Amino acid sequence: MKAIVTRRIGTPPEMAVEERPTPSRRDGFALVRMHSATINQLANSLRTGGFGAPPVPLVMGNEGAGTVEESSRFPAGTRVAVYGHGDIGVTVDGLYQQWVRVPEHRLLELPDALTIGEGAALTVNYLTAYVALTQVAHLEKGQTVLVSGATGGVGGAVMQTSRALGTRAIAVVSTSAKARHAARAGAHAVIDLSSQNLNQAVAELTDGRGVDLAMDPVGGPRLGELLRSVRRHGTLVSLGFTGGKQAEIDVVDLIVGEKHVTAYGLHGDSEDNTAKGLEALGRLAAEGQLHPTIDSTFALDDFEQGFARLTSREAVGSIVLEL
Template identity: 50%
Template structure:
């Protein structure tokens, strides 16, 4: 079978297509024929050598989808999404290969309404969005929540789950081209940073009160700006740092208004956390409230183009590699 292997981490990383033996199923696991694996910010961090737990050579990607071929738990032919947690694509080989043996607890049977591309985009994005909103942000119905990177795969999931939880999402995008994508995700108010001042636009949208919460997959200087757009005792939940790892915060605003900065890391989730999140997500799917967004798909041999697409920050949904 074919496997895409990062044989050396760094900048540039070295990746190659290898022929590997077909894996053999074992107790507590299922053999899955991979349909698609994601190329996401974690993939980029691992291959650049910025994830301490990862060692080359390594097959990347910790979420994707496929079809069960051998299992004691799932019927042959079952279509599944795969949640790789903090192991697949990091300390263990991930999903950018044609076949993989996966622990049964990492497999989620897909509803009939989802195709396999949508299934690949589901696990990490939606568990992250649900847990960031509920466990960390403790969002309440009726609250106004800001979502940065609103046209991306995670921003899309944050908007959809915020709506499912009866909060009001305000999308934030970097260019006018991205506004329609955030609107399609469900944000009725979208702030275009290329044309609008973030704080003033939020105040205008909230009758001067500011937002209750902000969820930030972007990071960098945007994090401090989001804090400035919050109401008294509001909170920013920092989820990622594709825009940079350094932020400037107005300490007076932080102290006087008792605002908070909270971090979220999907790799700290327990198996119980993930199971609970997926139970809620399945309920939202059954009600027709969630639908993943796909930006583009590439063959394994086109991995360089897929990573270039990710690095461009122009993607408006998940980027997939299809073995």
Template identity: 60%
Template sequence: MKALVTKRFGNPPVMAVEDRAKPAFKDGFTLVRMHAATINQLSNTIRKGEIGDPKAPLVLGNEGSGVVEESTNFNPGTRVAIYGSNELGITKDGVFQEWVLVEDNRLLELPETLNWEEGAALTVNYLTAYLALTRTAKLKKDQTVLISGASGSVGHALVQVSKALGGRPIGVVSSSDKARRVKDAGAPWVVDLSSQDLAEAVLELTDGQGADVALDPVGGPMLAQLLRSVGRRCRVVSIGFTGGKSPPVDVVDLIVYEKALAGYSLHAEPEENVSRALGEIAMFAAKGLLRPAIDSSYAIDDFELGYSRLGSRKAAGSIILRL
């Protein structure tokens, strides 16, 4: 079978498509014939050697979609989405290959409403959104949710999940073109930073109260802007750092208004939380409330084009590797 193997970690990394043996089935696991996987920031950070201590050679890829070939829990032919947890594509070979062996509890049956590419982007981003909103942000019905990077794949998931949970999302984007896409995706309000001041716009949208909670997949200076835009005793949850790892925070604002800053990591979640959340995501998707945005897709031999698109920061949605 074809497998995309990272042979050396660093900047630049060395990756190549190789021929490998097909994994052998074993109890407690499901053998999946892969159709699609996501090229995301996690795999990009790992391949550059910027996180953890990965050992080469390693097949990256932490989420994807495919069809069950052999399993004790799923009928052959079942369409599934895969969540690799903190192992697949991190410490063990992941989903950038034609067949993969996945633990049964890391699969969800893919609703017929979603195609392979959408299914490939259904687990990591939506699990992050659901659990960050429910466990860390403690979102309540009718609360306003400020979401940075709302045109990106994580931001898109946050918009849809917050709506499914009864929240009122305010998407934050950097251009009018992105603002249009976020509105089309279902956000009732969008702030365009190319023409608006974030704090002023949020105060106007919330009758001077500020947002109830903010979720930040971007990081860097954006986190500080979000912190200024939430109300008294409200919370900002940091879940990404594509815009930088060292945000300038106004400590006076933090103290005087008793605001809270929290971090969220999906890979720190207990398995029982993830299993429960996968069920909720499958239910929301089956009802048509969740649909990942796909920016572009690439054949396995063109993987570097996918990573170039990711690095351009122009992508509006997930970048897919076709398997």
């Protein structure tokens, strides 16, 4: 079978398509024929040395979708989404290969409403969104949620998931083109940072009150701006750092407003918790409330073009690799 193997971590990394033996099934595992996997920030951070020191050689890829070939839990031919948790594609070989052996509890049967390419983008971003909203932010129906990077993979998932859970979602984007996409995607309001001031726009949209919750997959200087837009006793949840690892916070605003700052990292969560999250995602997707946006699709041999698209910061939705 073909696999994309990382031989050296760094800038640039050394990665190439190689031939490898097809794995065999073991008890508690399913053998899955992979059709698609996502090219995401985790894989890019790992391959460039920005997130730990993964062992090499390593096949990366932490989420994807395929069809079951052998399993004690799923019939052969079942379409499934695959979630890699904190090890697959990180410390052990992952999903950028044509066949994988994966623990059966990390599989989610795809509803008919999703294509297999869309299913590849259903786990990491949407699990992050669902667990962060329900268990970290303790979201309540009717609240107003501010979402930075709202047309990216995580941001788009937060937008859809928060709407599915009954909130009013305000999208924060960086260009007019992304603003148009966010509006078409169902945002209740859109703030375009290329022409609007974030805090002023939030004040206008909330009658000066501020938002109940801010979800930030971007990080960097944006985090401090978002916190200023949160109401008294409101919460900001940090979900990523594509915009930078350092942020400044107005401590006076934090204290006077008695605001809460917290974070969520999916890959450190428990297997039991993420398994329950997968079940919830399956229900919401089957109801038509979750529908991953695919920015672009690349063939296996063109994986570097996919990473270039990711780092361009122009992608709207997930980038999918066809295996």
